[in-house]
Amino acid sequence: MPLPIEYPWHDALWRGLTARRERLPHALLLQGPRGLGKAALAARLARALLCLQPAADGEACGACKSCRLFASGTHPDFVKLLPAEEGKAILVDQIRALGGFFYLRPHTAARKIAMITPAEAMNLNAANSLLKVLEEPPLGSVLLLVSSQPASLPVTVRSRCSRLDFAVPPRELTLRWFAGLADKPAQAELYLELAGGAPLLALALAEAGFLEQRERLLEDLDKLSTGADTPLACAARWKQWEAERCLSWLLGFAADVIKLAMLAAAHRKSGGGAGGLSLANPDARDRLQAMAERLNLSQMFGFFDIVSQARKLLSGPLDELLLLEDVLIRWSRLSRP
Ligand SMILES: [Zn+2]
Known part of the structure; x- marks a missing residue:
């Protein structure tokens, strides 16, 4: 050990x-x-x-x-x-x-x-x-x-x-710690945001090159929306990219889309005020905004629950691939125009 x-x-x-x-x-x-x-x-x-x-x-x-x-x-x-x-x-x-x-x-x-x-x-x-x-x-x-x-x-x-x-440490403390590492993570600040401020998770994501992986996850979600790929094929890829990591990210993604959709709805009512919004994927805001505008909010809430449930079930006896397939089938149904 x-x-x-x-x-x-x-x-x-x-x-x-x-x-x-x-x-x-x-x-x-x-x-x-x-x-x-x-x-x-x-x-x-x-x-x-x-x-x-x-x-x-x-x-x-x-x-x-x-x-x-x-x-x-x-x-x-x-x-x-x-x-x-x-x-x-x-x-x-x-x-x-x-x-x-x-x-x-x-x-x-x-x-x-x-x-x-x-x-x-x-x-x-x-x-x-x-x-x-x-x-x-x-x-x-x-x-x-x-x-x-x-x-x-x-x-x-x-x-x-x-x-x-245990609480998430102050950002400054984590960034100082990153700076002192022999193998400093590139794009440390962005990874820290993706990890919700958790230093070791940010480091693990950086080491795994998660930004590139996230790009592929987003592409897959787009492909499912347009029918360019099937949920079963995507699920097989996601399993190789580590199901837990994919579902954790998907949960943050769903929360982001919901927040942006609610913000847009509030704007339509009050007609102003951008408001500070804390997102899990702050750098992908424009893409998520576009999704939020075309998706049904109540279906997104349902999807969030399904992803959350699937992530919990990962530790159980159910097959990872089946859980991923289930989640992606739901996504493809709700996101098809
Ligand atoms: Zn001793």
Whole structure:
């Protein structure tokens, strides 16, 4: 496992955590938008809590036996639960194994720590199984749940965790951080807007060359509107471009079109006032405006719901390709003149 990285926008959260190091709740839910490094902070906390000689500021020493085990990914008192396959569910057997892990006494450190990321990937059986650990926490156990969709977690799980809220950092801080990177992202400001201000998401989008990819997504939407291509062919391409990323973008796109259509309707009524509008695709405003003018607003609201639902279902057992096909069939129906 690579060493967790420290990010400047975690400073205040980190200070708060280390100040209560000795009286941390046994279950923490680290929640907030994607791309803020929540899992990195959870790993940093786990490493520090397991360290045998932590520094005065609460940071792990990086040199003790525990830190070395942690860095090599073989710490016997730490477990990280992920879906077996990216985008799929965390299953009940994985959570049941946690019971056995916590049942044994700590090996090297003074406590045992489990991290579940993304926690919303737990299916219902897995979440129910976790309740047992949450209700009767073994002494010295710490459970770190990481989630960018905490509303998808059962209330029974959420209510038993202490929340740690992550917020999008100020733009200036992120841009300064980008500027200090050895491999600075080109068009950093635009990528930051596309990522809703989340630094690590912006970086991932920049590394993937998402602006070019977005161009192809927009072209595909145009082709579906004119009948120049079929939803099935587009869906097959979108699957290769990573379904989650495509659907997240499509959600922002639908929200932009809705905002622009509502603004246009308000103009027709009041006859003035441009108003500042915060868009997910600010640089593509003219193209989106043209779409907003010809699409039916109530159908667009319906489409937004469908995309949102499809994105949630991605983590379930349904086939990604079918979900994409369904979404694109709806788009082609609603956007055909
Ligand atoms: Zn150490």
